[in-house]
Amino acid sequence: MPAEVVGSIDLRELAQEVLGRALRAGATDAEAVVYEGEEFSSLVRLGEVETLKQSGSRAVGLRVFLGQRVASTSSSDFSADGIDRLVSGALDLARITSEDPFAGLPDESAFGEVPGGSEAQQLYFDDVHRMPPAQRIEIARRVEAAALAYDTRIQNSKGGDFDTATSHKVLTNSRGFTGEYRRSYCGFSAAPIAQDSAGHMQGNYWYSSARTTQLLEDPEHIGRIAAQRALRHLGARKVPTQQVPVVFSPEIARSLIGSIFSAAEGDAIYRNASMFNGMLGQRVAGDNITVVDDGTLVFPHRLADGRSLPAGGFGTSPFDGEGLPTRRTVLVERGILKNYVTNTYTGRKLGIPSTGNASRGLAGNPGTGSGNFFLEPGGVTPEQIIASVPNGLYVTEVMGFGVNLVTGDYSQGAAGLWIENGELAYPVEEITIAGNLKDIYRNISAVGNDLHFRGSSAVPTLRVEGMTIAGA
Amino acid sequence: MASPGPDHKRYFIDRLGISERLMERCLGEALSAGGEYADLYFESVTSTSLGVDEGLVKTASQGISVGCGVRVLSGERTGFAYTDDLAPERLVKAARTAALIASGPAKQLEQGFHSTDAPSLYPVAGATSDAQISEKLKLIQRADRAARAYDSRITQVRASFNDELRRILVAASDGTYASDTQPLARLNVAVIASDGTSTARGSSGGGGRVALDFFEGPKSPEHFAREAARTAMLQLGAAEAPAGEMEVVLGPGWPGVLLHEAVGHGLEADFNRKKTSAFAGLIGQQVASSKVTVVDNGTMPNRRGSLNVDDEGTPTQENVLIENGILKGYLTDKMSARLMGTRSTGSGRRESYQQITMPRMTNTYMLSGEDAPEDILKSVKRGLYAVNFGGGQVDITSGKFVFSASEAYLIEDGQVTRPVKGATLVGNGPEALKYVSMVGNDLALDEGIGTCGKAGQSVPVGVGMPTIKLDRMTVGGTGR
Numbered sequence: 001m002p003a004e005v006v007g008s009i010d011l012r013e014l015a016q017e018v019l020g021r022a023l024r025a026g027a028t029d030a031e032a033v034v035y036e037g038e039e040f041s042s043l044v045r046l047g048e049v050e051t052l053k054q055s056g057s058r059a060v061g062l063r064v065f066l067g068q069r070v071a072s073t074s075s076s077d078f079s080a081d082g083i084d085r086l087v088s089g090a091l092d093l094a095r096i097t098s099e100d101p102f103a104g105l106p107d108e109s110a111f112g113e114v115p116g117g118s119e120a121q122q123l124y125f126d127d128v129h130r131m132p133p134a135q136r137i138e139i140a141r142r143v144e145a146a147a148l149a150y151d152t153r154i155q156n157s158k159g160g161d162f163d164t165a166t167s168h169k170v171l172t173n174s175r176g177f178t179g180e181y182r183r184s185y186c187g188f189s190a191a192p193i194a195q196d197s198a199g200h201m202q203g204n205y206w207y208s209s210a211r212t213t214q215l216l217e218d219p220e221h222i223g224r225i226a227a228q229r230a231l232r233h234l235g236a237r238k239v240p241t242q243q244v245p246v247v248f249s250p251e252i253a254r255s256l257i258g259s260i261f262s263a264a265e266g267d268a269i270y271r272n273a274s275m276f277n278g279m280l281g282q283r284v285a286g287d288n289i290t291v292v293d294d295g296t297l298v299f300p301h302r303l304a305d306g307r308s309l310p311a312g313g314f315g316t317s318p319f320d321g322e323g324l325p326t327r328r329t330v331l332v333e334r335g336i337l338k339n340y341v342t343n344t345y346t347g348r349k350l351g352i353p354s355t356g357n358a359s360r361g362l363a364g365n366p367g368t369g370s371g372n373f374f375l376e377p378g379g380v381t382p383e384q385i386i387a388s389v390p391n392g393l394y395v396t397e398v399m400g401f402g403v404n405l406v407t408g409d410y411s412q413g414a415a416g417l418w419i420e421n422g423e424l425a426y427p428v429e430e431i432t433i434a435g436n437l438k439d440i441y442r443n444i445s446a447v448g449n450d451l452h453f454r455g456s457s458a459v460p461t462l463r464v465e466g467m468t469i470a471g472a
Numbered sequence: 473m474a475s476p477g478p479d480h481k482r483y484f485i486d487r488l489g490i491s492e493r494l495m496e497r498c499l500g501e502a503l504s505a506g507g508e509y510a511d512l513y514f515e516s517v518t519s520t521s522l523g524v525d526e527g528l529v530k531t532a533s534q535g536i537s538v539g540c541g542v543r544v545l546s547g548e549r550t551g552f553a554y555t556d557d558l559a560p561e562r563l564v565k566a567a568r569t570a571a572l573i574a575s576g577p578a579k580q581l582e583q584g585f586h587s588t589d590a591p592s593l594y595p596v597a598g599a600t601s602d603a604q605i606s607e608k609l610k611l612i613q614r615a616d617r618a619a620r621a622y623d624s625r626i627t628q629v630r631a632s633f634n635d636e637l638r639r640i641l642v643a644a645s646d647g648t649y650a651s652d653t654q655p656l657a658r659l660n661v662a663v664i665a666s667d668g669t670s671t672a673r674g675s676s677g678g679g680g681r682v683a684l685d686f687f688e689g690p691k692s693p694e695h696f697a698r699e700a701a702r703t704a705m706l707q708l709g710a711a712e713a714p715a716g717e718m719e720v721v722l723g724p725g726w727p728g729v730l731l732h733e734a735v736g737h738g739l740e741a742d743f744n745r746k747k748t749s750a751f752a753g754l755i756g757q758q759v760a761s762s763k764v765t766v767v768d769n770g771t772m773p774n775r776r777g778s779l780n781v782d783d784e785g786t787p788t789q790e791n792v793l794i795e796n797g798i799l800k801g802y803l804t805d806k807m808s809a810r811l812m813g814t815r816s817t818g819s820g821r822r823e824s825y826q827q828i829t830m831p832r833m834t835n836t837y838m839l840s841g842e843d844a845p846e847d848i849l850k851s852v853k854r855g856l857y858a859v860n861f862g863g864g865q866v867d868i869t870s871g872k873f874v875f876s877a878s879e880a881y882l883i884e885d886g887q888v889t890r891p892v893k894g895a896t897l898v899g900n901g902p903e904a905l906k907y908v909s910m911v912g913n914d915l916a917l918d919e920g921i922g923t924c925g926k927a928g929q930s931v932p933v934g935v936g937m938p939t940i941k942l943d944r945m946t947v948g949g950t951g952r
Contacts, residue, residue: 406664413865
């Protein structure tokens, strides 16, 4: 039973209707966004279906300008009455905001979509809807079963799941831009729990996700990896406080390098609240570091039968949250900070054009968001990187909120595997890793060749010198 | 306990056209394929967000969300669907979708609904959502001015006021018929300080389920502004935080986030029923020093984590989690209570009608002990005194938790000597509180800023603690 589209409202018409009403009510400029989404999720635990969820929702957001004043409203009420309140509420709010010389919609010349629009970007596959629920549940059951069958030390589980989601978004504004796109998502995961003879438990997970069911990985393969990831932490211990090389696994390297995007956001820069302030054109990392954000990537997947099946990345869209075409922006090139990332407002504050990185929720002013964000891979394998470390930490988990983008101070709870003589020797936990990001980016001594997009950002294995590990 | 509150159901019946007959019909549909229990959760939320930034009112937004979630429980199974359209045919369709989880003969409903009597822990008329926008704006403009006036090195100020009014109505096949109107407000100030050589951030905020005049008392905009500015200025001159295992003293109030992470989540019944928590099977055992008593209490007037009834219509209560070091109980919702053979502790919460109820915390705190805070500091040879924190996180299964200090000092020979930079503290849930050797007589609750995340769902919570000393804990700095 495929999920049906909620109601029969034409989203494009609705967006333009809301826009028109705002202008007639006195707005000097306006922008409307209409969003419709459907979701299905199933969770199987210890072989039994535990949760099934299926629903659709929709909402409309409006941003209005009265000269240089701006305000916004959002609602899930699509009745005529609801739309009236949406419009009058936005205008009432705009009257109490301040005139801001930098506020306003983008200039008309900036609007547009990437060539071919969302069609060319391969963001939507309707097989995500067509897959019968029984088949989705079966995949959730298989991925969990594979994890449970892997080793006798795995007897418990948080379950296996299979989720799908589709969304349809329309953006229109009073300067003549109207665009829309649909996106699809499907994914499954297993979260097994391993337990040792002393009763200590370690949970972990692994997953596969894609825009189409045709590109999902084998459930048994994913279940086995999830099991291995839980098992390898059994018997973890603390290590003494010391300074050693730290090897970041790709999942953790992703968050470490992700801070480069956050620190380069125009919002932090114009406030003088970033460790990258005044660093444009300066060295912020070693020669081996090139960091790119690209909202246009389409990956050339190939199926087992040889057919080619291109699909857009999870960070791909034809236009950004303000209707500007997405693009490729190099943030750091061979260690030199080349670009900040901006939306229209933060660009104006800095006197530069928007980089097409506006993100827009239903309400509020646009923020800044990444497209597909990655670090260019190096030439060594992850195995070679680990083999190069005589004594150090391979970090597989970090926890906490100890990243300060103003100062660069970095202190996170960590777990992983200790490296002895180039080999993964034993698991460690209840430790912290700390340093300063400004030093960490300069002290990356090896960059792996293992760049794989599993979400909207990807970073290969990294080796960092001179971090402090606090433990026993 | 206060007298029974006003009837919050009228809003749904009069304004949104939801009748008891319609609710009975939907519950009937929900149980048409069997199952033990079904509930309908109607929710209407109006939220406002105002922000002053660089001295300008840059942000003003308002959101309205209305919908209904339908849940069917069958053994350990949950079927769930929701709709943002409250037309009868949409509600019936959602009920039929949720019903797909069960497979058996239809279950008969209990005869009629029984209205739940609940206290009035917070204002309804007079909540901040009734106040003029201009009055709220004045508050953040005052905060903006006060932060700038604090020191010429305060270079950036952002002050925001967020509030919402959430109305809920719960109707369930067990006869539960409950409703509530829940105001929530929070004022926040974030600043950047710069002295030419270094830059630092500071933030502060607070609120609760309160009327606007709350911010005219000691928790004024000026109070939060000065706190944010003071923290940032302090960080300008902070030294590297130490690294390694040492004695740690935690100040009163928000450092109670330690309890939330170290024990609170681990005691939520869903994890324990499934034996995925490091605390599973430890009831009756020593999990903390005998000086430690921890409760979760949803009945505190005006607190951010308080609720008259939880999201299953069960009145909240005070639940003892740890008494004199012994693990006493778990936090349950209806499903985990039924499966574990106990009663719901009034801990069933959900972020919105689009999400499924889970056992959650409300206000979690440690009771006062007998030590004077100054004696606690004097007893430390060399250690860390942490008085404010960013946030925390826990791995329920392994028990490992972290929380990140945002204001901390070195203690040397019993004296608080100098400020150090923020650092992450790590520990193991079922072990960490065994090292509590002193408990202060100065229990304080936090200012009303906590938001707890679990399985992608955020709910407002409170935490609290007196000053305590832990004989050992790992501090994740870079210094000596």
